[in-house]
Amino acid sequence: MNRSDCIDAGTEYCPCYLAEVGECIMCSQLQGKVFCDCTNWKGVCILQEYVWNHARSKPSRGLFRGQILGAEEVAADVLLLTLQVNRTLARELNQPGAYVFLRPPGTAEYFDIPTSVMRADERLETIVLALQQRGVKTKYLFKQRTEKADQEILLRGPYWNGILGLRHLKGLHHAKALLLLRGIGQAPAVPVAKKLRQGGNEVEVLLDPGRIKNFTTALFQEMGCRVLPKIILDLEKLTLRADVLAYLREKILTDGVKLIYCGGPVFLTQGVSNLLQELRSQVALVCSNNTKLCCGEGVCGSCQTRLKNGTRVKSCKTQIDPWEVYR
Ligand code: FES
Incomplete structure (x- = not known):
C-alpha cells in the first residue's frame, strides 16, 4: 500500500500552488482525474477547499524577521542560534520534523538555508537552531555574523517534513x-x-x-x-x-x-x-x-526522490515511509 501523504494537507497552506497546476499530491481530482480516490483523508476535502477559495491556492508561508537572542559556538563551525519569533510560529515549530529557511537580511532568496528546529518554546516565543558551516550559504551567513554582528535574521516557515x-x-x-x-x-x-x-x-x-x-x-x-x-x-x-x-x-x-x-x-x-x-x-x-531542500513548496524539484515502485515524489512535501526509499 502506498503510504505517500502530503505533510501540508489539511493545514492553512492547503491547497497550494500544486493544486492550481493539476499536481496536488493527494487529491485525484486536482490531478485532473474525474473521480475521487482519496485514500489518506486528513479531515478536510482539498478539492472543496480549493473551490471555496475561488480555485486559487491559499496564501503561502510568510517571511519573518527573527531577533537573534543568542549565538553560542557549541563546536568548531557549529552555532546554536536562539531566535525570538512569535507564539504562533513557535507553536507550529514545536514538533519533530519541523524546519525553517534562514537567510541573512539583505541577501537574495537563493541564500535560504533549510535548518531543523532543535527546540521551540511557545511560552517564551523562541526557537533554537543548530547551524553547521559547510557550503556557500552557511559560510556566508557565518561571515555576515562575524562582520556585522547582525541581530536579525530572516525566517521562512513553518515547514514540517524534516x-x-x-x-x-x-x-x-x-x-x-x-x-x-x-x-x-x-x-x-x-x-x-x-x-x-x-x-x-x-x-x-x-x-x-x-x-x-x-x-x-x-x-x-x-x-x-x-x-x-x-x-x-x-x-x-x-x-x-x-x-x-x-x-x-x-x-x-x-x-x-x-x-x-x-x-x-x-x-x-x-x-x-x-x-x-x-x-x-x-x-x-x-x-x-x-534530500536537498530548496523551495520547500514542491515547486523547484530539487528534492525529487525515486521510490522503490519507480515513481518520483517531491520529498519536501511528501511524507513517505523510509522503506520506500531505503531498500
Ligand atoms: S524543495 Fe523545491 S520541490 Fe521540494
Missing part, C-alpha cells in the same frame, strides 16, 4: 526506541526523543560526534534518555561498524526495540535498513529527510 516515517514516531507508545545519531543530525533528534518520551517510551541514544562534538547529551539526559557515546560509522566502507551492527542485532532480537530512528548521512540509514531486511524485522524505521 523526518520520514512520522506515523511510526507518533504511533509508538510504552515501547523501546533506539536513536542512532551522527554529527549535526543530533539537533533534529531532540524533538524526536521528546515525542517518544511523551509516548511513555524508553529511549536509548547512540551518539556519534562525527566531525563536531556531542552538544545534546545533557538535553537527552534531561528527558530521561540513556545516552551512549559511540562511533557508529566505518567511513572507509561507508557503512555501520561491525560492533554497532552486533549491538543493533542484540537490541532487535533480544531487547525488543520497536523503533529505530537514524539521524545522519544516508548510508547510516541504508545500513540500518539492510540489517532490518536481513533479519526480516518488523521494527519501524524512521529517519531524517536528507
Whole structure:
C-alpha cells in the first residue's frame, strides 16, 4: 500500500500552488482525474477547499524577521542560534520534523538555508537552531555574523517534513526506541526523543560526534534518555561498524526495540535498513529527510526522490515511509 501523504494537507497552506497546476499530491481530482480516490483523508476535502477559495491556492508561508537572542559556538563551525519569533510560529515549530529557511537580511532568496528546529518554546516565543558551516550559504551567513554582528535574521516557515516515517514516531507508545545519531543530525533528534518520551517510551541514544562534538547529551539526559557515546560509522566502507551492527542485532532480537530512528548521512540509514531486511524485522524505521531542500513548496524539484515502485515524489512535501526509499 502506498503510504505517500502530503505533510501540508489539511493545514492553512492547503491547497497550494500544486493544486492550481493539476499536481496536488493527494487529491485525484486536482490531478485532473474525474473521480475521487482519496485514500489518506486528513479531515478536510482539498478539492472543496480549493473551490471555496475561488480555485486559487491559499496564501503561502510568510517571511519573518527573527531577533537573534543568542549565538553560542557549541563546536568548531557549529552555532546554536536562539531566535525570538512569535507564539504562533513557535507553536507550529514545536514538533519533530519541523524546519525553517534562514537567510541573512539583505541577501537574495537563493541564500535560504533549510535548518531543523532543535527546540521551540511557545511560552517564551523562541526557537533554537543548530547551524553547521559547510557550503556557500552557511559560510556566508557565518561571515555576515562575524562582520556585522547582525541581530536579525530572516525566517521562512513553518515547514514540517524534516523526518520520514512520522506515523511510526507518533504511533509508538510504552515501547523501546533506539536513536542512532551522527554529527549535526543530533539537533533534529531532540524533538524526536521528546515525542517518544511523551509516548511513555524508553529511549536509548547512540551518539556519534562525527566531525563536531556531542552538544545534546545533557538535553537527552534531561528527558530521561540513556545516552551512549559511540562511533557508529566505518567511513572507509561507508557503512555501520561491525560492533554497532552486533549491538543493533542484540537490541532487535533480544531487547525488543520497536523503533529505530537514524539521524545522519544516508548510508547510516541504508545500513540500518539492510540489517532490518536481513533479519526480516518488523521494527519501524524512521529517519531524517536528507534530500536537498530548496523551495520547500514542491515547486523547484530539487528534492525529487525515486521510490522503490519507480515513481518520483517531491520529498519536501511528501511524507513517505523510509522503506520506500531505503531498500
Ligand atoms: S524543495 Fe523545491 S520541490 Fe521540494
